[in-house]
Amino acid sequence: MSDHILIVGASLAGLRAAEAVRGAGFAGRLTIVGEEPCAPYDRPPLSKQVLSGWVEAAQTELPALRPVDADWMLGMRATGLDLVARRVRLSDGSRIGFDRLLVATGARARRWPVAAEARLDGVTVLRTRDDAAALRVRLAARPERVVVVGGGFTGCEVASACIDLGAPVTVIEALEAPLLSALGATVGRYAAAIQRAKGVDLRTGVTVTALEDDGAGRLARVRLSDGQAVETALAVVCLGAAPNVEWLGGSGLAGSPRGLHCDSAGRALDAAGRPVDGIFAAGDVVRMDHPAFPGPPLRTEHWASACEQAAVAGANIARPGEPARRIAALPGFWSMQFGACLKLVGAPERADRTALLHGSVESGRFVVGYGQAGRLVAAAAVDHTHWLPFYEAQIEAGAAFPPTFARVDPPAAAWDFAP
Ligand SMILES: Cc1cc2nc3c(=O)[nH]c(=O)nc-3n(C[C@H](O)[C@H](O)[C@H](O)COP(=O)(O)OP(=O)(O)OC[C@H]3O[C@@H](n4cnc5c(N)ncnc54)[C@H](O)[C@@H]3O)c2cc1C
Structure with missing residues (x-):
């Protein structure tokens, strides 16, 4: 055989x-x-x-x-x-x-949808080692401004690296906050606040309508849906992955x-x-x-x-003849941005409610829980990640949401339910 x-x-x-x-x-x-x-x-x-x-x-x-x-x-x-x-x-x-x-x-990486604009010198994505090496060279050359198109995980991390390097950076996010679509309103509110506090020019609720060239095949500016434009020679397109x-x-x-x-x-x-x-x-x-x-x-x-x-x-x-193994671990993700560690366990995309479980957004140390039909399905922590193994066990045990157990360091404010 x-x-x-x-x-x-x-x-x-x-x-x-x-x-x-x-x-x-x-x-x-x-x-x-x-x-x-x-x-x-x-x-x-x-x-x-x-x-x-x-x-x-x-x-x-x-x-x-x-x-x-x-x-x-x-x-x-x-x-x-x-x-x-x-x-x-x-x-x-x-x-x-x-x-x-x-x-x-x-x-x-999903590219900018207009092919001629995506090909302009200075328009890039970040998925491969070559992408990263090329972007690193451009960032090390101290660009006058970097525009990050999309405020998801990769976009936020690119913006964070720009701030670390002292490069002025604008983030364009179509929704009301970065990370909103992945992690909901509470984490989004935090992400927007920390980005602005660290010096990011964050534009939310607007989209990029065009990447315009300088007449010689190089990016010159990014045109926005609110009628404004941002002059830049470097745009990092962070529109997710296909x-x-x-x-x-x-x-x-x-x-x-x-x-x-x-x-x-x-x-x-x-x-x-x-x-x-x-x-x-x-x-x-x-x-x-x-x-x-x-x-x-x-x-x-x-x-x-x-x-x-x-x-x-x-x-x-x-081992085709043997009983199949199944995945068991909950999905989990981590990100480092703006000096903070963000970690996730579970499936927040399933949530119909969220609630702040520990700490506060203002302190930059908190845990958000995500519930679906009265059950805990995910938890995300910002600089409070030691709680996640506990919540992992709660999710696996099918714990109720909002949680009924006593919590250390509960939020000072009342429950903060987000849409
Ligand atoms: C910039 C960046 C930062 C990230 N940061 C984090 C993080 O902080 N935390 C986290 O949890 N995850 C992070 N991720 C996600 C993580 O890297 C991915 O989940 C992981 O790479 C998935 O691995 P994979 O092998 O499934 O796919 P990939 O890494 O995409 O690899 C697929 C490979 O298949 C090759 N391929 C594609 N099509 C074909 C074909 N037709 N024939 C042959 N080969 C093909 C590709 O060239 C590629 O080499 C990050 C991803 C990126 C891009």
Whole structure:
């Protein structure tokens, strides 16, 4: 019997899945195909230590947790999947067969939607090591102003690095506050306050309508929906990430622009919601069912989730005859910005209510809880992160929301429910 496991995507999820495959005792052939020409590297430092100049972009290589004894095909993109022939088409026109396949193609930065404007010199995104190295060079050249388009996690971290470097920075956020769409109004209020206190020119409730050039192919200014314009030669477009699913089009897998749908064992599903034999996936490319959060699958885009999904999918793909492992850990995320540590556990996107649980927004040390239908589903902490393991256990136990237990350091103000 042939025994060839193919992993497509050679970054965090791909590497950790390969390690899990070998860790589960798989002794057959293992191939890893990756579009980027380099060994797997870590992305979180790109928007933090690399931009600030503490770490070189080239020093972000991911440590191997165990030998994977794989054939690495780097600088090679998968362009199509034939499930019947069990073959993947590659960017050099060749095809590679497999017995089992693990998809770990992650996500890419969403670019500015007007192609001619996105191509201007000085307009960039931040997803890859090359993006970070190039942006670092521009920031080190002391730009007169940086415009960050989008106040999500990456946008806030880029703005934070600009402030660290003494570069004047404007953040343009369509909603009323940064981080609002991810973490709700309380964290958003905090994020807006700290950014303004640190010197960010934060513009909320406005959108960028055009990136204008100087007549010579370079960015000159950013035009806004409120009629204003910001003169700048450097704009970092931080509009989120799109899962790399296009190469799976027409294969029969349940892929959509929101990601590849998998069950909680990492098995890729077909359009009817049935696991497809021998096809698994992990990381930012997936929307995965989570046992703790019944309902629509979660697309987490978190480092720790990619690691856990890869460990589960890697173990399951290696042992097809055995009972499947399931993901169990709650989604979790961390961010460093403006000198504060922000951490999240759970699924805030499920929440219908939020409440301040500890501390105060004004003090810059607090915990926000997120509830859905009377149950705690997530908690986010700013410089109060020692509470999160406790809330993790509460979420796993299905604790009531608002919480009924006594709390240390409860907020001085009454419950602060946000929409
Ligand atoms: C700037 C930045 C900062 C971040 N900071 C944090 C943080 O502080 N905390 C946190 O929890 N998470 C953070 N993240 C998210 C975290 O890095 C991701 O969750 C993680 O990288 C996901 O790993 P992945 O392997 O699934 O996907 P990716 O890292 O996106 O890797 C996918 C790989 O597949 C390759 N690929 C794509 N398509 C193909 C194809 N068709 N054929 C072959 N190869 C292909 C890609 O080139 C890429 O190398 C950050 C991400 C970025 C970009």
